[in-house]
Amino acid sequence: MVRTIVCKKDGCSGNEFHIVTEDGRLKLTCKDCDSTYYYDVSYYEFMMLSNCEKCGNDTFKVFTNLEKQGLYAKCTKCGSPPEKVFIDDEGVQVTYEAKLLQDIKHFMYQIDQRICNLEIKIDGLEKGQELLEESLAYINRYMSE
Structure with missing residues (x-):
């Protein structure tokens, strides 16, 4: 209202x-x-x-x-x-376009950081997957003998 x-x-x-x-x-x-x-x-x-x-x-x-x-x-x-x-973030007077561009750059940086974190987690999952596959292979080999 x-x-x-x-x-x-x-x-x-x-x-x-x-x-x-x-x-x-x-x-x-x-x-x-x-x-x-x-x-x-x-x-x-x-x-x-x-x-x-x-x-x-x-x-x-x-x-x-x-x-x-x-x-x-x-x-x-x-x-x-x-x-x-x-x-802007430093306290300097800027145009609307400059402020918008700065906000977009900051947002893009945050997205880049999140993507980097996801890539690190995916690498960890891939290594864990490989370890599980190797372990299952050893278990299968000893179970069949």
């Missing part, structure tokens, strides 16, 4: 905010009364900037998704989201 975040100050029911990302938290400042609210967004792989990615507006309506635990912002003029800056 998605809900619009509304200012909680008595006498104010504003739902338009100026946003700033600070230390893994999204700082919302009410456009009408300047009340400030903080929301944890450290689980995102990006930072939201203070302006719209299309029109440059700095005022947003902010929504919270209660089921998926997420915050979403929409420009009050054009409905677009705010600009996003992606941060």
Whole structure:
């Protein structure tokens, strides 16, 4: 369920905010009364900037998704989201494509490690199979004599 975040100050029911990302938290400042609210967004792989990615507006309506635990912002003029800056594992600002490429490389490395582990286990099983076959051959030879 998605809900619009509304200012909680008595006498104010504003739902338009100026946003700033600070230390893994999204700082919302009410456009009408300047009340400030903080929301944890450290689980995102990006930072939201203070302006719209299309029109440059700095005022947003902010929504919270209660089921998926997420915050979403929409420009009050054009409905677009705010600009996003992606941060890689070293803390360097990168493009979305560079972040995606880095994630794919990391995932491929994990797959390679799993394949390597499987190959080692298969080699162990093959050696065990050979040992069992040799043992059965010796048992058969002594049983037939």
